[in-house]
Amino acid sequence: MEPNQGLIREGDINSGSLREQWLAGLDSQSIKSLKEDEAVFMRQSMSTPCLQSIVRADGCYLFDKNAKAYLDFHGNSLHQVGYRNPYVLEAVVEQLGALPFIPRRYTADIAVQAAKALIEKTTSKDFKVLFTPSGTAAVGLALKIARKVTGKHKVISLWEAFHGASLDCISVGGEYVFNKELGPLLPGCIKGIPYNAYRNLLNSSSPERVADFCLDYLEYIFHNEGDIGAVLLEPIRATDTHVPPRSYFQRLQQMCARYQALLIFDEIPTALGRSGEFYVHQNFAVEPDVLVLGKGLGGGVVPQAAILVKTRYDRCSDVSLGHYTHEKPAAGCAAICAAIRYINEYQLLENCRRQGVFAKQAAASLFERYACIGDVRIWGLMISFELVKDRATKERDTVLAEKILYYSLEKGLSFKLSAGNCITWHPPLIVTEAQLASAFQIFEDAINACRC
Numbered sequence: 001m002e003p004n005q006g007l008i009r010e011g012d013i014n015s016g017s018l019r020e021q022w023l024a025g026l027d028s029q030s031i032k033s034l035k036e037d038e039a040v041f042m043r044q045s046m047s048t049p050c051l052q053s054i055v056r057a058d059g060c061y062l063f064d065k066n067a068k069a070y071l072d073f074h075g076n077s078l079h080q081v082g083y084r085n086p087y088v089l090e091a092v093v094e095q096l097g098a099l100p101f102i103p104r105r106y107t108a109d110i111a112v113q114a115a116k117a118l119i120e121k122t123t124s125k126d127f128k129v130l131f132t133p134s135g136t137a138a139v140g141l142a143l144k145i146a147r148k149v150t151g152k153h154k155v156i157s158l159w160e161a162f163h164g165a166s167l168d169c170i171s172v173g174g175e176y177v178f179n180k181e182l183g184p185l186l187p188g189c190i191k192g193i194p195y196n197a198y199r200n201l202l203n204s205s206s207p208e209r210v211a212d213f214c215l216d217y218l219e220y221i222f223h224n225e226g227d228i229g230a231v232l233l234e235p236i237r238a239t240d241t242h243v244p245p246r247s248y249f250q251r252l253q254q255m256c257a258r259y260q261a262l263l264i265f266d267e268i269p270t271a272l273g274r275s276g277e278f279y280v281h282q283n284f285a286v287e288p289d290v291l292v293l294g295k296g297l298g299g300g301v302v303p304q305a306a307i308l309v310k311t312r313y314d315r316c317s318d319v320s321l322g323h324y325t326h327e328k329p330a331a332g333c334a335a336i337c338a339a340i341r342y343i344n345e346y347q348l349l350e351n352c353r354r355q356g357v358f359a360k361q362a363a364a365s366l367f368e369r370y371a372c373i374g375d376v377r378i379w380g381l382m383i384s385f386e387l388v389k390d391r392a393t394k395e396r397d398t399v400l401a402e403k404i405l406y407y408s409l410e411k412g413l414s415f416k417l418s419a420g421n422c423i424t425w426h427p428p429l430i431v432t433e434a435q436l437a438s439a440f441q442i443f444e445d446a447i448n449a450c451r452c
């Protein structure tokens, strides 16, 4: 198996000659803004130097200081309802005018409505809610609840995973760039093998074989280790889109029940319709014990996250679990209600499925014609293209991927790279066929322009 040569799964590399070239090509006003940014913000991997300074966001687009539009298929996976969504903006402004803050020990109708709206979207409707200010905090809360209700502190998560950047979350995360020189991490964090039917230790492309292999290893861990209170994973990995078969989830759920561990699904970047179902797990006829939500929950306006916990685990009244200042966040709750109303009224799940079918057809046509595309994985509006030097060896073509990224930015299409060679598109769910078609055209032009 190839060594991980410093590939970053979660995002694209923000250094290197192509980034420098891109930055050098910007106008003087943009360069000045980027320099000012660097002067005041600490540098960190995947974030600095920034790509561009933006002044406006609307629908599917970002706009820079020169009014250049970027069709944003990145959006930190937060813009399901599009930027500046009118329902969300109006609801948040109205909420701020009436009741901007709900101090702890008080409640308000808007908080109850938001919690109800999220529960109403589950299959069983048998959940209770806690809000948190970030996805990271929500994952931390889920881990604490698993400890509290099972009395067991260990947790199995997956290699290559990202669940947030706090100390507890990097302990369950599986990517070195997030924990490098930051240890020691939380004890009791055990890693399983992520489902990947394109690259795996078996060299198999059979979804069922790969799924069984991953779960056999998970079962092996359970068999040999005690005190495991939780299994934490993204049901569909956002970066870079791997979709296990339904059988994987059925067996996973049975295994967790057998070993009395809570099943925690992190759907922070993928829920709210991006999979074609409101919640991702609804594609697989399973329900987790704890569901973690974030990103798009705040309608692309307010930072907002939440956990939904099966009602039977509402057993923590003697500990203060979150104790967040914004425990019942007024603006966030207004945003949640408005985003859900918009998703319903504009039938974004239907649009997601429809555009997903279009994307599959367009991608199949590219795959047929361009050998540099080693694999295409699409589920709803989670879209991933693996670029390779050779389809047989599957050697990652990280250089081509980076060239395509900057070519596309030049042409006004923004997205992120995962694992160095995966073009990862997360369009807003309001995306039209014409917008998707234009992205595919830019991608094809980029392949033709950037291949050696």
Ligand SMILES: Cc1ncc(COP(=O)(O)O)c(C=O)c1O
Residues within 6 Å of the ligand: 134, 135, 136, 137, 139, 162, 163, 164, 165, 234, 238, 266, 268, 269, 294, 295, 305
């Ligand atoms: C899968 C996953 N989990 C957790 C997080 C952390 O969420 P936040 O950045 O809101 O803390 C992210 C953010 O990218 C994520 O993608």
